[in-house]
Amino acid sequence: MLVGHIGVNVTDLDRSIEFYRRVFELDxxxxxxxxxxxxxxxxxxxxxxxxxxxxxxxxxxRADSPGLHHLAFQAQDxxxxxxxxxxxxxxxxxxxxxxxxxxxxxxDSGGIFFYDPDGTRLEISSAHAPLTAxxxxxxxxxxxxx
Numbered sequence: 001m002l003v004g005h006i007g008v009n010v011t012d013l014d015r016s017i018e019f020y021r022r023v024f025e026l027d028x029x030x031x032x033x034x035x036x037x038x039x040x041x042x043x044x045x046x047x048x049x050x051x052x053x054x055x056x057x058x059x060x061x062r063a064d065s066p067g068l069h070h071l072a073f074q075a076q077d078x079x080x081x082x083x084x085x086x087x088x089x090x091x092x093x094x095x096x097x098x099x100x101x102x103x104x105x106x107x108d109s110g111g112i113f114f115y116d117p118d119g120t121r122l123e124i125s126s127a128h129a130p131l132t133a134x135x136x137x138x139x140x141x142x143x144x145x146x
């Protein structure tokens with residue numbers, strides 16, 4: 001089996017739609033009706049459902065709770081990482097680490113690690129990333145520890 005799509009609870013649907021569309025270059029399948037008490041958003045790429053946003057939470061993501069650890073997206077090429085990093089900087093997003101970091105010491109793969117507006121940890125990486133910083137956790141997986 002393959003992952004069908006990802007569903008994320010968010011506190012502000014419109015803010016999250018804008019964030020995910022810009023950072024990941026996703027398309028909004030249909031604008032949610034503001035009057036609908038069951039509004040949600042489906043975001044696609046090339047007609048394939050990637051992400052569903054559900055405005056049914058309060059507060060922010062808690063790394064100390066069981067459940068989601070992080071969402072990782074695979075870039076087609078290193079330029080995608082740099083494009084996304086520029087968008088994230090424009091949006092004022094918070095980064096877990098400075099620069100493009102390897103997945104572990106000595107790895108050629110790596111990427112950027114950052115947070116969505118509700119604090120959900122996200123990753124965009126590639127097998128041959130344009131690394132600009134050392135591995136933050138040495139031999140331990142960069143994506144594994146907060």
